[in-house]
Amino acid sequence: MYFEDLTEGAVYRTGSHVLTADELHQFAAAYDPQPMHLDRDFASRGPFGDVIASGFQTMALAWRLWVETGMDDHGRGGIALGDVRWHRPLYAGTEIRSIVHIENVRVTSQGKGLATMRFEVVDQDDQLLLQFSTTGLFARVSDDLLTDDDVPSLAVDR
Secondary structure (H helix, E strand, O other): OOHHHOOOOOEEEEEEEEOOHHHHHHHHHHHOOOHHHHOHHHHHOOOOOOOOOOHHHHHHHHHHHHHHHHHOOOEEEEEEEEEEEEOOOOOOOOEEEEEEEEEEEEEOOOOOEEEEEEEEEEEOOOOEEEEEEEEEEEOOHHHHHOOHHHOOOOOOOO
């Protein structure tokens, strides 16, 4: 999906993903090793009644679903993340998808495509789990029209 394919006000619904217990555990063990994510006994006594996914795993899954929707290799990097709010926990066995709202698109003074997107992550019952906004750079159609002669060399003589 090139920058030129993005339109303010457009809404995209991604495919879905069912979080497995193994995925939940592996992510938590590596990146958010708190007992509410790893210890079933501990979690059963807490406010959620069972082990829950890290909120950051929920966000990472939401992004992956967006990339799989058709961004291809046209993403050029994120520059902002904000307005993050977790509404409900994500449990193993839950199916999620992202609803992505294109809120703003513009060309930077350097000619780069910039888009602000608002994500809503919902479960199979359309219950809202997570919301966040992010701004990122996207490839422009003209980027792919450059020839090898138009691209400066990054080679360094040693």
